Structure formats: structure tokens, C-alpha cells
Amino acid sequence: METSPGQGAGPTATVTNVQRFSLHDGGGIRTVVFLKGCPFRCPWCCNPENLSPEPEVSLRERLCIRCSPRPGGAPCATAPEDCPTGAKELLGRARAVDDLVAEVARDRAFFEESGGGVTVSGGECLLRQDFLCAFLEACRAAGIPTAVETTLALPLADPARLVAACDVLLVDFKIADRARSLAVTGIDPDVRDANLRAVLALGARVVARMPVIPGFTDDEACVAANAERIAELGVGRVDVLPFHQLGEGKYDSLGRAYDLRGVPQLSDADVAGVVARCEAAGLRAVARGE
Numbered sequence: 001m002e003t004s005p006g007q008g009a010g011p012t013a014t015v016t017n018v019q020r021f022s023l024h025d026g027g028g029i030r031t032v033v034f035l036k037g038c039p040f041r042c043p044w045c046c047n048p049e050n051l052s053p054e055p056e057v058s059l060r061e062r063l064c065i066r067c068s069p070r071p072g073g074a075p076c077a078t079a080p081e082d083c084p085t086g087a088k089e090l091l092g093r094a095r096a097v098d099d100l101v102a103e104v105a106r107d108r109a110f111f112e113e114s115g116g117g118v119t120v121s122g123g124e125c126l127l128r129q130d131f132l133c134a135f136l137e138a139c140r141a142a143g144i145p146t147a148v149e150t151t152l153a154l155p156l157a158d159p160a161r162l163v164a165a166c167d168v169l170l171v172d173f174k175i176a177d178r179a180r181s182l183a184v185t186g187i188d189p190d191v192r193d194a195n196l197r198a199v200l201a202l203g204a205r206v207v208a209r210m211p212v213i214p215g216f217t218d219d220e221a222c223v224a225a226n227a228e229r230i231a232e233l234g235v236g237r238v239d240v241l242p243f244h245q246l247g248e249g250k251y252d253s254l255g256r257a258y259d260l261r262g263v264p265q266l267s268d269a270d271v272a273g274v275v276a277r278c279e280a281a282g283l284r285a286v287a288r289g290e
């Protein structure tokens with residue numbers, strides 16, 4: 001468990017961002033808390049800043065005014081907090097449960113008005129189940145509805161505790177073929193499905209999410225296999241998430257390689273085809289923008 005003296009009692013986690021007024025992550029107006037750290041490596045990941053569990057520094061070249069020496073274009077020696085333009089930024093800092101709940105609670109009026117709440121995302125927030133459950137429980141105690149966005153593909157420490165604290169689980173269905181999923185992303189769909197059965201048996205409300213990624217999850221066989229698996233598990237709704245390139249600049253800022261550079265967005269017809277295939281499996285399917 002991480003500790004952070006002076007930031008409140010209880011577990012802490014490294015948080016990259018608290019994003020207000022999100023519309024696609026659990027119903028109504030959401031405040032999304034991004035926990036840092038993911039054991040998986042989806043080539044299309046749009047949150048590369050949340051892969052490493054450690055705080056890291058990003059550099060957005062377009063904001064840099066070269067106010068400090070950068071010999072050969074190397075990063076300057078200025079600390080991120082002293083960068084005058086925000087070009088250099090420290091991503092991730094330890095946050096305690098009570099500190100984070102107080103921040104999220106600022107949006108309570110929007111939650112009440114819209115039927116929204118807080119969504120914990122990442123990264124893979126199941127990496128920090130102690131913090132996750134404590135945070136969800138504290139939000140609930142403060143009257144804030146809760147959602148968790150996850151692969152659900154890690155062992156669950158205490159499924160009953162998670163289900164009791166979470167109003168809705170948003171669970172990803174990506175590469176359906178197990179061998180290919182393990183090889184490309186490291187995600188084991190069988191682990192996810194076993195966890196899903198367990199949480200559904202405990203009364204969890206689950207929404208499936210299907211990112212549609214050209215060359216990885218957009219082929220007919222993958223879409224059909226995912227749709228049928230979702231229906232078979234007894235999950236009634238799937239959100240179809242079309243591929244986008246919003247994460248591209250973040251890879252540059254972090255100096256990480258990005259393999260999907262230049263891959264075009266899906267057409268409306270492509271997305272409609274995926275929605276129709278899901279509906280044919282008996283699901284309520286909704287196409288989401290980001």
C-alpha cells in the first residue's frame with residue numbers, strides 16, 4: 001500500500017487526472033478519476049500516461065518556448081512545477097481517499113441533476129483494489145453514485161466488496177480470440193469472463209464496452225464472438241466505442257512508440273455494422289463518441 005504523509009488517512013493511489021464533465025463513462029455527467037498503472041499493453045491505448053504505475057514527466061513540444069537550455073533538443077533541467085507554459089508536466093501524484101472524495105464532491109449538483117456520478121478508470125484500476133474499494137465506499141457514503149471502468153481481467157481480491165460499492169461496472173471486450181488477446185495485449189478473456197460470472201452472481205450491474213479498433217477488433221469474427229459472449233454471460237447492454245486518435249499526441253509527449261499512427265477513424269457505416277451485429281445477438285447496443 002502506498003503511503004503519503006500529510007494527505008489524509010487510509011490508502012493512497014497515484015492519480016493522473018480528475019476529469020470533470022465526462023459524458024460517456026457510466027451515465028449522466030461523470031467525474032472520471034484516472035488511476036495510474038496498467039499491466040496490459042493494448043497497442044491502441046488512448047491513455048499511455050496511465051500505463052506506468054509511477055509518476056512520470058511529459059513534455060509537449062508545441063508549448064515549449066525554450067526558456068531554459070535544451071542542448072541538442074534534450075529536455076531542460078527545469079522542474080515541471082516551474083515550467084512557465086505547462087509544456088513540462090508531472091503526471092501522477094499520490095492522492096488519499098478523503099482528499100479525492102472532497103474534490104469529486106464539488107460536482108455533486110451536476111450528478112444529482114443528470115443522474116451521473118464518479119467513474120474510476122485508468123490504467124487498470126483493479127491494480128489498486130484496496131484503494132479502489134475504499135474510495136468507492138467513501139463516495140457512496142457521501143451520496144455519490146459510482147462506476148468502474150475495467151478489463152476485469154485481474155484476480156478479484158474481494159468481489160462482494162467491489163460489487164457492494166459499485167453501482168455499475170463498465171467491462172471491456174476487446175480481442176475475442178484468447179491466444180491473440182494474450183499475445184497482443186496480455187489480457188486473458190477467460191479471467192474476465194470468470195470474474196464477470198462471479199460479480200453478476202453477486203448482483204452487479206454490468207455494461208459491456210466494445211472498442212472497435214481497425215486490424216485488432218473490427219473484423220466480423222471478433223465482433224460476432226464478443227457480441228455472443230456478452231449475451232451468453234447475461235449482460236444486456238453494450239457500448240460500441242469507435243477507434244479514435246485522441247491519444248496520439250500523448251505518446252509523443254511521453255516519448256513512447258505508437259504503432260497506430262495514421263490509422264484512419266472508422267466510418268459511420270463501419271460503426272453501424274458493429275451496432276447491428278450486436279443487436280442481432282439480442283443486445284441493446286449504443287455507439288459512443290469519446
Ligand code: SF4
Pocket residue numbers: 059063064065066067068069070076077078082083084085086087088
Ligand atoms: S521550462 Fe518549460 S518552456 Fe522552458 S524550456 Fe523547459 S519545458 Fe520548455
Ligand code: SF4
Pocket residue numbers: 038039040041042044045046047050122123124151185
Ligand atoms: S487495458 Fe486499458 S489502460 Fe491498459 S493498455 Fe489496454 S487500453 Fe490501455
